[in-house]
Amino acid sequence: MKNVVTVILILLTTTHCGSCAKILGVFSAPGRSHYFLGSALMKALAENGHDVTMISSFGEKKPPKTKGTYRDIVVTEVLENIQEMQKQQKMNMFDRENMNPFISTVFLGYMMPKILEPTLQNKEVQELIHSNETFDVVIVEQFMNDGEKALATHFKAPLIVMSTVGTNFWINTIVGNPGPLSYIPMVMVEYSVPMTFCERLTNTLLYVFAQTFFSLVVHPNQNANIKKNIPNGPDLSDVLYNASLVLMNSHPSLNQPVPYVPNMIDIGGFHVKPSKKLPQDLQEFLDNAKDGVIYFSMGSNLKSADFPPEKRDSILRAFSKLKEQVLWKWEEDVLPGQPKNVKLSKWLPQQDILAHPNVKLFITHGGFLSTTETVYYGVPILAIPIFGDQKLNARTAMNNGFGLVLPYSEITEEKLTQSIKEILNNSKYKENAKKISENFHDRQVSPMETAIYWVEYVIRHKGAPHLRVAALDLPWYQYYLVDVIGFLVLVSAVISYISYYLVRTVCKKICNKRKSKKLKKK
Structure with a gap:
């Protein structure tokens, strides 16, 4: 009987070790609401038996009791940077109520280095980067920190992105998701659907401005940070479109229904816990x-x-x-x-x-x-x-x-x-x-169960490349059929010109014949 019990215990232990994974979470945004979401997911994964490392600006006062392990790396420099910036500029958050969305975009771009650089340069983060440690998956919040995605490439792990505000132009771009500007407002504006002509015009101009600003200013800065702080750091362009999965903090009951590619998963409300007795x-x-x-x-x-x-x-x-x-x-x-x-x-x-x-x-x-x-x-x-x-x-x-x-x-x-x-x-x-x-x-399973299932799905399927859409491999002019439209316009122009030339030539000949007949009669 003792031998049977021993065998069962060995099998259970082996099963647990075989199913647990090493997971790195990066949620360095200096907002507590962002941290609440990240920590809720990472603690749930640890509770499910995984070994979790969490990089954040806050950290847990008491280590959570979980089946797996939970390790905090607290990047205090990020908060210090933001607080110093607010002190210098004498910022009152209420003054941002009427900030122009174009200026807000530039403001976010200005904030990004103050989050990314101290995160990557943090002593414990650098020790982790230079260690021989490996991870089965890296989860990064999509918020002013594209350079942090390079950690997934560095650790040779699949990348999962989590959006704390649902889908937006940041997310749509990196996974090849369609986001028609005709009925999907940018996150910085408050337009209702359907939008007026002026709102659609502003929405389009803001999108073009944001994409241009990120491409020419923000991303080169992030790329320089990667090269500076990660050994043999990859180019940002090589990691930016490499997400295996996007976990969306959204749900159709809350958000406008929009198109999703297969690797975008709704988990809105995953952080809400059963209510407890109040003090x-x-x-x-x-x-x-x-x-x-x-x-x-x-x-x-x-x-x-x-x-x-x-x-x-x-x-x-x-x-x-x-x-x-x-x-x-x-x-x-x-x-x-x-x-x-x-x-x-x-x-x-x-x-x-x-x-x-x-x-x-x-x-x-x-x-x-x-x-x-x-x-x-x-x-x-x-x-x-x-x-x-x-x-x-x-x-x-x-x-x-x-x-x-x-x-x-x-x-x-x-x-x-x-x-x-x-x-x-x-x-x-x-x-x-x-x-x-x-x-x-009204869902089949809870949003947290959905989140855990899909994280483990990506681990099981080694990055789940079968969920990746072909749009990510196309240059922009092919994705938007600019070359096809250009070809059709050119062909139409050539056909129109040839048709015009033939008609003109025929008409000219007919006119010449009529003129010659009139001359003969005279």
Whole structure:
């Protein structure tokens, strides 16, 4: 009997070791919302028995307990760089509300080296690069960091890209996915579909500008960083279009339905976990709110405490007139003029709060994580978008009937009060939120299970090259049939010219014959 047990244990151990993989995740973006998504995926992979290494700007305070291993490499230099830049430029994130999308594109290009270079030059990252360590797959977030994809080539591993904001021109370009500008807005704009002629014109010009700017400025800089920091570093052009898979933080219930090539997989909502019991003070606050609760948070990058005094006071006056309780993520110890019905906290467990039945409204900046979580729990929103994809997400929520948009520049006591009462008193917003939530949940398997399956699929199939579309091997003029169109135009021109020449010659001969006949008669 002991021998049988020993054999079983050996078989189980062998099976586990045979199925576990070494996975490198690179999520160096200095935004906590980006880190939340990356860490959720990497911890789930470790929980599934894989050995995970995570490069990020934050890291875990306590190592997660998993079946596999989880190793953090924290690149603190990235955050330091961004904070120093903000300090020098005296940046207030709320000032970016009306930033021109063309300027936003240049701003992102300026930010990229401040993320890529310190990541690759980090001491622990360099030790990893110069070690003999190998990985079965490398997962890189698609966000201002194309040069980090060279780590997959360096470690001779398949590359998986994760998009934290759904599909966009960055993603479509690297996997050969069609993205018609006629009905797919760029991520920097807030256009509804269908777009007007002027919106389609701006959308097209922005796309051309972004592609040109990236090709001539951003990518050469990234390529230089690769050569400088990775031994025998490959050219960016050799790694840019080498993604085996793209995990999309999106879903048709949230995002506009668009075409996908086979290696683009929707996993929107994968980071949402089953709700847990709230801390006692929050639980009592929510349970005892007989008229309901309004939850207010501007996310992890924007801070409510940075509201100018006139905006803050307008918000406070509007809240003070409500019968509902307000739970506000406020980053300082004191809120001047705080009404009795407002409770403050520097940190709040957002998902668990949204799960509470007494939460009637979520006032949010419209970030994609917050939008996803509010849809998951079926809570209407009032969006105050500032930058990035927030305006597009807010417009989508409004078009889908589960929210309203209040531009930051238009916040007044009257407009805020009116917007809140419209959502609370009109049942259509709650009904639409519940309907979209049902669509969001209606899947064969959970989004996290989908993500893990496809990561392991790429490992099993050595990069899954059969999912790669032929478009990636075509130069741009062949992909867009410029050569074919040019040939057809040329042939048409030649045929037209020959036809014109023949007709002209025939007509000339006929005219000459008529003239000669007239001369003979004379």
